Structures are given as structure tokens and as C-alpha cells.
Amino acid sequence: GPSLVWLRDDLRLGDNPALTAAVERGRPITLLYLLDEVSPGIRPLGGASRWWLHQSLVSLAADAAALGGRLVLRRGAAEAMIGELVEELGAGAVFWNRRYGAAERELDTRIKTSLTDAGVVAHSFAGSLLFEPWTIRTGGGTPYTVFTPFWRACTSGPPPRAPYPAPAELSDADPDLDSDDLPSWELEPSRPDWAGGLREAWTPGESAAQELLADFLDESLPTYGTERDLPAQQVTSRLSPYLRWGQISPHQIWHTTDVARRGLTGAAATSATRFLTEVGWREFAHHVLFHAPDLATVNLRPGFDAFPWPPLDVRALAAWQQGRTGIRLVDAGMRELWRTGTMHNRVRMVTASFLIKNLLIDWRLGEQWFWDTLVDADQASNPFNWQWVAGSGADAAPYFRVFNPELQATKFDPHNEYVRQYVPEWGTDAYPAPIVDLGETRRAALAAYEQVKSAR
Ligand code: FAD
Numbered sequence: 001g002p003s004l005v006w007l008r009d010d011l012r013l014g015d016n017p018a019l020t021a022a023v024e025r026g027r028p029i030t031l032l033y034l035l036d037e038v039s040p041g042i043r044p045l046g047g048a049s050r051w052w053l054h055q056s057l058v059s060l061a062a063d064a065a066a067l068g069g070r071l072v073l074r075r076g077a078a079e080a081m082i083g084e085l086v087e088e089l090g091a092g093a094v095f096w097n098r099r100y101g102a103a104e105r106e107l108d109t110r111i112k113t114s115l116t117d118a119g120v121v122a123h124s125f126a127g128s129l130l131f132e133p134w135t136i137r138t139g140g141g142t143p144y145t146v147f148t149p150f151w152r153a154c155t156s157g158p159p160p161r162a163p164y165p166a167p168a169e170l171s172d173a174d175p176d177l178d179s180d181d182l183p184s185w186e187l188e189p190s191r192p193d194w195a196g197g198l199r200e201a202w203t204p205g206e207s208a209a210q211e212l213l214a215d216f217l218d219e220s221l222p223t224y225g226t227e228r229d230l231p232a233q234q235v236t237s238r239l240s241p242y243l244r245w246g247q248i249s250p251h252q253i254w255h256t257t258d259v260a261r262r263g264l265t266g267a268a269a270t271s272a273t274r275f276l277t278e279v280g281w282r283e284f285a286h287h288v289l290f291h292a293p294d295l296a297t298v299n300l301r302p303g304f305d306a307f308p309w310p311p312l313d314v315r316a317l318a319a320w321q322q323g324r325t326g327i328r329l330v331d332a333g334m335r336e337l338w339r340t341g342t343m344h345n346r347v348r349m350v351t352a353s354f355l356i357k358n359l360l361i362d363w364r365l366g367e368q369w370f371w372d373t374l375v376d377a378d379q380a381s382n383p384f385n386w387q388w389v390a391g392s393g394a395d396a397a398p399y400f401r402v403f404n405p406e407l408q409a410t411k412f413d414p415h416n417e418y419v420r421q422y423v424p425e426w427g428t429d430a431y432p433a434p435i436v437d438l439g440e441t442r443r444a445a446l447a448a449y450e451q452v453k454s455a456r
Pocket of ligand 1: 217228236239240241244275279280282283285311316322343344345347348349351370374376377378379381382386389
């Protein structure tokens with residue numbers, strides 16, 4: 001029977017190991033995207049992610065059609081739906097690339113078992129990470145909790161495999177197989193349509209990702225190392241949402257960057273290494289998620305459970321979300337996020353630190369807001385980085401290192417270019433006064449942290 005390729009966090013045709021295996025099997029192929037909002041433990045997508053997914057499926061369907069293939073859309077509980085589809089299609093094999101969350105892995109294991117029991121070939125592949133989380137272990141056999149030795153262990157072995165080419169053509173298994181109508185999924189906002197800024201900022205899809213990477217390597221890589229912390233410079237790759245949805249693979253990034261690196265010397269070569277190290281942080285976040293599946297809800301350091309969060313100040317939370325705190329860099333970042341679905345990494349650190357350490361609001365509430373508003377909202381990277389900023393996480397910033405957001409602005413946005421872009425009224429009477437005193441709240445945060453220490 002034909003092959004079913006179940007696409008999930010790998011919405012691409014190039015360097016797709018599951019698809020490559022299906023092509024090698026030599027039978028017609030059905031490409032499937034399944035929207036599963038009902039299986040237990042699967043985190044519901046945030047609003048910006050839903051918008052991204054909608055655009056991505058349009059783009060992927062067009063890419064598949066250009067090769068003679070077809071993307072079939074279904075919605076429902078994965079376990080039942082895969083079984084149904086295999087029957088409808090008379091499929092002889094199902095292929096997919098792995099996911100790393102616990103609920104997803106358990107689901108995939110159950111499906112693999114029931115397919116195998118039914119005599120259907122079921123294979124999973126490594127498509128989304130350079131290093132499968134369970135293959136990287138300390139000398140003592142335990143998972144890594146610190147980034148530098150983790151990345152050293154990753155990069156001291158053989159280099160990641162080369163990317164697979166996209167298939168030259170696809171033969172569709174069954175043109176009559178029912179497919180949902182994408183608009184019926186209502187992934188895109190309608191009333192109110194808040195996605196105008198997202199449309200302006202982004203073109204989701206596989207070819208857009210390849211163009212971004214090529215432009216980044218041409219134009220920005222040499223200065224990435226020195227300018228990546230300056231939000232007004234826009235030298236970073238902006239590849240994170242494409243990596244999140246697998247519209248580009250880390251293998252493609254690794255190998256293209258590695259080739260570019262060979263032509264570089266000095267600071268530019270260091271920049272290339274630095275860029276790949278950032279891709280390594282994504283690997284590390286997944287390594288940590290794999291070993292701590294409750295990353296979005298549970299402090300990695302149990303001592304942090306004793307942190308005395310004061311009662312939630314909902315007005316302060318709303319001011320943070322809406323970029324009305326009276327702290328220029330925080331407000332610029334939060335407005336960039338709301339408008340464009342992304343925020344520069346340096347500013348993510350500053351806004352997160354401000355929420356946790358100046359507003360004394362639990363990091364989980366910040367994580368949830370980012371989850372809903374980021375186009376790159378990632379099950380591993382988002383909670384991992386929030387715990388990193390909070391000081392509750394792996395290889396975390398020590399809690400007592402509290403960013404002063406005004407000093408950060410002076411240092412990383414010295415001419416207020418970034419601030420003015422998103423907070424045009426800054427410096428006028430229309431701009432609000434700070435909602436908290438930075439020094440006072442910093443002292444309160446440090447005092448609260450003392451309780452965590454004494455609880456250990
Ligand atoms: P580049 O500088 O071009 O880096 C290349 C790639 O490396 C990125 O696309 C990303 O995949 C990876 N990367 C870089 N930094 C990190 C990091 N600190 N952790 C993990 N991967 C990294 N990144 C997400 O992809 N999804 C998230 O949900 C997310 N939430 C974050 C929340 C907070 C509080 C903070 C401080 C950071 C978060 N990040 C997240 C990490 C980082 O801010 C973004 O990956 C980065 O800003 C994306 O821009 P870029 O693609 O231009 O990055």
C-alpha cells in the first residue's frame with residue numbers, strides 16, 4: 001500500500017528524513033497535517049502560532065502541489081485519526097519525524113505500537129534536532145544541566161549528517177481522500193483581525209526560510225558576533241519561527257553556515273561559530289525539556305518553589321503586556337512583540353527580568369504571554385529561557401543578577417533608535433512615569449530570594 005507521511009514540526013519538503021524514507025520506499029505518498037487539539041497533554045497553540053501555522057500550511061500545500069503531491073488536512077485525536085486514515089488509504093507504511101515533549105512522545109509510541117501490531121510499517125526519524133537528546137550524556141551517564149559542556153560534547157563528535165535534498169517529484173496516493181478546508185479550522189484571527197503587523201513582518205514557508213538564511217549569511221554573519229545584542233541593528237537571522245515549525249532544519253543551517261565559515265577569518269569566523277552556538281542553545285533547551293517534561297510549569301530547581309510571590313497585581317501584569325510600564329526598553333520590547341510576533345533576544349531578557357524581578361510576577365505568567373504572542377513560541381525554548389532568566393532553571397543566570405532596564409537601554413540602544421521605533425511618544429508628556437521604582441523593587445526581589453536560599 002501507499003505511504004503516509006505525517007508532518008508535525010517539520011513543515012518542509014527539503015531535508016525531511018521521513019519524507020525521504022517514503023520516497024525511497026517507492027510507493028505513492030499522502031502528506032498529512034493533523035491538527036490535534038484534543039489528545040491529553042498537548043499544549044494548545046498560542047494565537048500567533050495559529051496564525052503562523054495557517055500561512056505555513058498554505059505554503060506547504062503549494063510546494064507539494066508543485067511537485068505533483070498533495071497535502072491532506074485532518075483534525076482530531078491523533079491516535080484515532082491515524083488509524084482511520086491508514087484504513088481509508090490502505091497505507092502500508094507511516095513515517096514521521098520525532099517530537100520531544102513527553103505527551104507527544106507517549107502518543108507517538110502508542111501509535112507506533114498499534115500500527116506495528118496491525119502489520120503497518122511505522123518509522124520515526126530525527127529531523128528537528130542535530131543531536132537527539134538521549135544521545136548526549138555526561139561521563140557519569142546523566143543529562144547535562146550546564147550548556148558549555150553540553151555543547152562541547154555535541155560538537156566533539158562527528159558533525160551532524162548532511163541535509164537530504166527535496167524530492168524531485170511526488171506521486172499522490174489518493175486524490176479522492178477527504179481533506180479539511182483550512183479556513184474551517186479558524187486558525188487566523190477574524191474579528192478583531194490583530195494579525196496585520198504579523199503579515200507585514202513575516203512570510204512563513206520553506207522558501208522564505210531559505211532566502212532569509214542566504215541573506216543572513218551574505219549580509220549579517222560577519223558582524224553577528226559584535227552586533228547581535230543591539231536590537232536596532234537587526235543583524236540576527238530571524239529564523240526562529242521557521243526552526244520552530246521545521247520550515248528549515250538545523251542541519252541545513254549547520255551545513256550552509258559551516259561552508260560560509262570556511263571562507264571567513266578573524267572576527268567573521270568567530271561570528272559564524274557564535275551563530276552556530278546559538279543554534280546549540282536551541283538543542284540544549286530541547287535536551288532539558290526531554291529530561292524535564294514539565295518545564296513550562298515546574299521549577300527546575302526545587303528550592304525555587306519556596307519563592308514568596310506576592311499576590312498577583314493584575315494591573316501591573318496588564319501594563320507589562322501592553323507596553324505601558326514607563327520603562328522605555330521594556331515597553332518597546334512588549335510592543336514589538338504584540339505588533340510583530342517577535343522580540344529581539346536581548347530585549348526578551350530585559351522584559352522577562354523586569355516582570356520577574358521588578359514586578360515580582362511569577363515567571364509562568366510571562367511564559368504564557370510569550371507563548372500566546374510569539375510566532376516562534378516553542379515548547380522547549382520558551383520555558384527554558386524563562387527559567388533561565390528567573391534563576392530557577394538550568395545553567396540559569398543567578399537570581400541576584402538583576403538587569404537594570406535603564407542601563408540596558410543605555411548600553412544596547414544608546415541612541416534610542418529601537419525605543420523610538422516602537423514607543424514614538426517616549427520623551428514627551430504622553431509617556432507614562434515608571435509604574436515601579438527600580439531600586440526599591442530590586443531590593444524587594446533580593447529579599448524574597450533570600451527566602452529561597454534559606455529554604456534549601
Ligand atoms: P539568532 O540570533 O539568529 O539565532 C539563531 C537561532 O538560534 C534562533 O533562530 C534560535 O532557534 C536559536 N536560539 C538563539 N538564542 C536562543 C536561546 N536563548 N534559546 C534557544 N534557542 C536560541 N526562542 C525561540 O525559538 N522560541 C521561544 O519561544 C523563545 N522564547 C524566549 C523567551 C525568553 C524569555 C528569552 C530570553 C528568549 C527566548 N527565545 C526563544 C530565545 C531567543 O530570544 C530567540 O531564539 C531569538 O531571539 C530568535 O531570533 P533569531 O532567529 O534572529 O536568532
